[in-house]
Amino acid sequence: MSQVPATPERCRLLLEQWRSQLQLSGREQSQLGGQLQALDHQLDRLQQRRLRVAVFGRVGVGKSSLLNALLGQAAFATDVAHGCTRHQEARAWDQPIAGLAQVELVDTPGIDEIAAAARARLAARVALSSDLVLLVLDGDLTSVEHDALSPLLASGKPLLLVLNRCDCWSEQQQTALIASIQRRLPAAARHLELIPVAAAPRQPELLADGRVRSVTQPPRVSPLRRALVDLLEQHGELLLALNALAGAERFHLALQRWRLGASRQAAQSLIGRFAAIKATGVAANPLVLLDLAGGLACDTALVLQLCQLYGLPMGGAGARQLLQRLSGHNALLGGAQLAIQLALGALRQLLLLGAPFTAGLSLASAAPVALAQAALAVHTTRLTGRLAAAELLRGAQRGGRPGALLRRLAQRDPQVRLWLGERSEPPANLQALLP
Template sequence: RLARRRPRLVVFGRVGVGKSSVLNALLGSLCFAVDVAHGCTRRQQQAVWIPPAPIPGLQAVDLVDTPGLDEVQGSAQGRLARRLALGADLVLLVLGGDVSAPEATALMELRRSGKPVLLVLNRADTWTPAERRQLVAAIGGRVRQLLGDGAIRTAPLMIAAAPRQPQQLPDGRIRSEATPPQVQPLQEALLHLWRSDGARLLALNSLQAASRFQRLLMRCRLQQRRARAQQLIGRYAVAKAAGLAVNPVMLVDLAGAATADTGLIVQLADLYGIPLPGAGPQRQALLRQLGTTLLWVGGAQLGLQGALGLVKHLLLAAAPFTGGLSLAPAGPVALAQATLAVHTTRLLGRLTAHRLVAAEALRLSPSATMAQRLVRQRRPHAPWLCWTQAEELRGQPFARKDAALLP
C-alpha cells in the first residue's frame, strides 16, 4: 500500500449508526448494503474511493466497512477494535448520539494502538440546532474525560449520510423520501487531511507494522535461543564447579569464579545478538553495569565460596598435624563449593539474560526512531499526531510473557 500510495480508512461504530451509509455517501453510489431498520454489515467489506479532487502523492483511498462494535460483548469489543484497526491509516468513529460504552472501549483501544481518529456525528438532520449543540458539548466532554486534551479533535463532524424528508401523499398518508446526503463537512475534512498528512499517515502505519514485526522476530529469536542459552549456562556451571572442587587455593578459586562469570556474560550477550561494545572502556562500563545489577548474586557467591575455600584450605593445611584426619571433611566442603557454584552460575546466567534482553527491548528500533522524527516534524501543525505514539513505536519494558522464553 505504501508503494501504491493507497491509504486505508476504516469506519467504526455501533450497529445501526449508519457506517455503511456514510461510506456510500462518500462514494456517491450504493457500494455497501444498508438496512433502514437495523445494521446489516456482518463482515469487513472494502471499496475504493477516488477523491473528487486530486491529492498529490496519493492515488486512491481504500474505504473499509466493519461490523458493529456492539455485535460482541465485554472484552471482545476491545479485541475487535484492535484487530480491525490494525491496518488502518485513519479511523472514522461514527456516532449516533452521545458516546456509549462500546464506543468508549473502542476509543481507548484505538488510542493504545496509535491510530488517529475523526469523530463523525451522523443523522444531524434529526435534531434541532439546540439539540445539536448539546450533543456536541456532551461528546466533547466525554472524549476529553476518556483521552485527555489534545488527543483528537473532540468536536464531531455533523453530517447526514442518508437523510429522509416527510412527504404527504395525495391520499393523506405521510411517507419519508430519501434526500441527497449532507456530508460536505466530512469530505472537506478528509480532503484537507489527505493533502496535508496522507503520505505521512501511510508512512507512519508502515513503520508501525515494521516495528511490530521486529518485536515478533525478537520473540521468535528468544524462543530459538533458549535451549542454547541453557546449554551454555550448564557448561559454565560444570566447569566452574569442577575447578572450585579440585583447586586447594582460595584466591585462585575466587579469581577463577569471577573470570567464569565474566565469560558467561559476554557469551550470553553474543548469543542473544546483543554484543557488548569492543574491548575498550565502553565494554568495561557495561560489564560494570551488569555487575552492579547482579551484585547481590556475586557477593553472596564470593562470600560463601570464600568461607568454604578458607575451611578447605585450613583442613588441607592441618593434614600433616592430624595424620590426615582433617582431610576427611575436605571432601564434603569441596562438594558444597561445587553445588553452590552450579546454583549461582545458573542464577547469574538467567539474570544476565533477562538484563541484556530487557535493556535491548527499551531501545527504539530504526523504524520507531524514524516514525518519531516524522511526528515531531508535523506535531505543531497537527497535534493529534501525538496519538501516533503507539506501543510499537515506543521502547517497551520487557513483557512478563516474554520472560518465559529466557533460560
C-alpha cells in the same frame, strides 16, 4: 550539501534496509509466515503510497452511508434492517490527495454484533490494516464504543471521531451531545474533536392526500471531507510510515518472543554446561581472585552464547553492559557474591595452609568448603543465564530499530505523540520463556 530526506522517506529507507537484513530460518518463516505477509503488504503500501481509511462503530450508525456520501455513489450496501456489512470491504476514493497515489475507504462490521473477545480481534485487525480510523457515532458514547476504543488507542492508531445524523438535533442539542461524548471518552482520546455530519439526512414531506413521507436529502459531509483532505495532504505519507513502523515493530517482537521460546531448552542446556565449567574451576582453584576473574569471564561468555542462541548477536561491549545491568538486578552477582567467595576462599586457604600442622586432617574440612563454592558458582551461573534471557526479552520488547525510530518520532513531534497516544504492546509471559 545533500538535502536530508523528509521523515516519511527516512522511515521508508530504514524499513527497506531492516527488511532486507531480516534473516529468518525455514522454521521461523513457517511459524510467522502470515505475520510476515501482512507486514510485506504494509511495506508495499508505503512504497506505493496507498493509504487506507477505515470506519469503525456500532451497527446502524451509518458507516456504509457515510462512505457512500464521501464516494458520491452507492458503493457500499445499506439497509434499514442494519447489519449489512459482514466483512471488511474497500473502495478507492477518487478524491485527489497531494503526496498519495491512492486512498482506499474501508467498511467494517458493526462492533455490537459480536462478542467482546471477537470485538477486540476486529479492532486489532482494523488497526493493523488501516492507517487512519474514523469512529462513527450516532448519539452519546455507549459502553460498547468506549470498550472498543481501548484496543485502538493501545495500538497507537490515529483516530477521527465522527458524529453522524446531526440533522436529528437542534444546534443547542448537538452542542450538549458533543460535550457529553467528550466527557465520556477515555482520557487518551479527549483531545479529539467530533466532526458532525449527516450521511443520509431525511426530511418530512407533506403529500397532496395529507400523508407525510420521509424524503432523502443530499448528504452533508463537507466538514469531514475537508478534515480528511487537509489531514491526508499534510500528513498522509507520515501516517503510512507510522503504520509501517508499528507493523515492523510488532513483527520484531513476535519474532524475538518466538526465538526466546523456541530456544528455551537449548538455553537450559547451555547454562548447565557453563555452570559445570564454572563450578569445576572454582572447586579446583585455591585462589579467590582467580575464582572471581574466571567467574566473570565465564558469565560474559555465557551471555554472548545466549545472544547467539537467541539470534541476537552482541559485541563484547554490549555483553559487558548487560552484565552490569544483571549485577544491578541481583546483589548476589555483586557484593554478596564477592563477600561469600572471599570468606569461603579465605577459609579454604587457611585449611590448606594448616594441613602440615594437622597431619592433613584440615584437608577433609576444605572439601566441603570447595563444594560450597562450587554450589554457589552453579547458582550464580544459572541466575545469570535466567536474568540474561529476561534482559534479552525486555530488549526485544523495545522493538529494535523500527520501534526505536517510532519512539524518537513521538518524542520529537507533538502531533505524532498525540496520534500514538497510549500505544502499548501486550506484556509477554516472561516466566514461560525463561530457561
